[in-house]
Amino acid sequence: MKKILLSILAGLACIAGLASNVHARIYIPVDQPSDKKFPIAITELVGSGNLADEIPSIIKNDLTLSGYFEVIPDTAFLDHGTGLTSDKINFAQWTAIEAGALVKGSIEKSGGKVTIQLKLFDPYSAQMLVGKEYSADVKDKRSIAHRFSDEIMLALTGVRGIFNTKIAYSAVTGKGNKGIYIMDVDGEDNQRITKGGTLDMGPSWSPDGGRLVYASFLKGNPEIFQAELGTGKITQLTRNSNTNITPAYYTDGSTIYFAESLGNSTELFSMSGGKERQLTQAGGINIAPRFTKDGATMVFSSTRPGRLHVYRQPVGGGEAKRLTFVGVHNDSPDISPDSSKIVFCGQDTGTFDIFVMNSDGTNIQRLTIESGSNEHPRWSPDGRFITFSSTRDGTSAVYMMRSDGSNQARISKGNGSLPDWGPWIK
DSSP states (O other): OHHHHHHHHHHOEEOTTSOOOOOOOOSSOTTOOTTOOEEEEEOOOBSSSTHHHHHHHHHHHHHHHHTSEEEOOGGGOSOOOOOOSGGGSOHHHHHTTTOSEEEEEEEEEETTEEEEEEEEEETTTTEEEEEEEEEEEGGGHHHHHHHHHHHHHHHHHSSOOOTTSEEEEEEEEETTEEEEEEEETTSOSOEEOOOSSSBEEEEEEOTTSSEEEEEEOTTSSOEEEEEETTTOOEEEOOOSSSOEEEEEEOTTSSOEEEEEEOSSEEEEEEEETTEEEEOOOOOEEEEEEEEOTTSSEEEEEEOTTSSOEEEEEETTSOOOEEOOOSSSEEEEEEEOTTSSEEEEEEESSSSEEEEEEETTSOSOEEOOOSSSOEEEEEEOTTSSEEEEEEOTTSSOEEEEEETTSOSOEEOOSSOOEEEEEOOOOO
């Protein structure tokens, strides 16, 4: 994945000659209530062709998905001028419709290449907040739009956006078969990673975004495999003929943690350099390891109390602490990038729902309710969003929401389950 995105970014030359103003002001607090949305106007680009409208449409969809913005409809615009500089824009007509921010730009196409200028203005101060120029192949238009959506998020919230990241997931490919896919955050640019007619499930990203590990029945029993996204190379990692599931990379990017059946129990193991090491000897079922960003702490699920509950444990050794005490099953925990929150799926009635709690197990809050079965939540790299799978539309599909449970939206175009949110690519 890293090589794929690096090749795209290499073609997106951001021209230094375009000014960019840096402001300390935060227009949208990260913890702003979800019912207060920031009004933004996004105009069609100056230029001809479908791209003049397509680029703004992608940005509009990104910002709507974020749940932070109210995109003002084009029909409300009073200023239809083509000016792209502060002295050519009638800002009074944008403040008249209460636009808190304004996006304008231009596009020039020559053969298979495009040059795109995109600018973000504060209509009330009549100042440009961000100005970027991109030169790239036409095929990279989606990455350009997503990159500028990220710039808008950074300028207005003070935190980098996540729209140029990817989400990996499992999807049904035929009777009894599933494959591993990756897609943009808006569900577009869907790419199949595994090709075999077998059951591949539970992808997990490497810290550098260049690889995925997953469980596959390719050899009969579920073993752990690794896919290198830049080359397409698939490597089998485990060869123990047991049941191997729920793999995850440790923060060093080279060690894999996973659950392995041992006959009477399922225990957590690590693998580095092809060598397995057993980590738990608790009996019962121990699955779904995930880690804090600094690698110091692991969260996982265990049936030590009789049913699945969420635990946390120091990676270097130490006692496992039980965090959940209510519900029938609590599974698939994931700890936020700042280590302050843990999200997980829990079953307290007939279906699973998504819950979030403090990292010490206090203040559990339900994020989904009466909307099918909701499972396998994973944080976005900025900690503001959660992706998960849900059956609310009749079949399992991939969704996203804000970390407070608001703005729940389906993002996968087809079926999907067991999603994992990829990292920022440097």
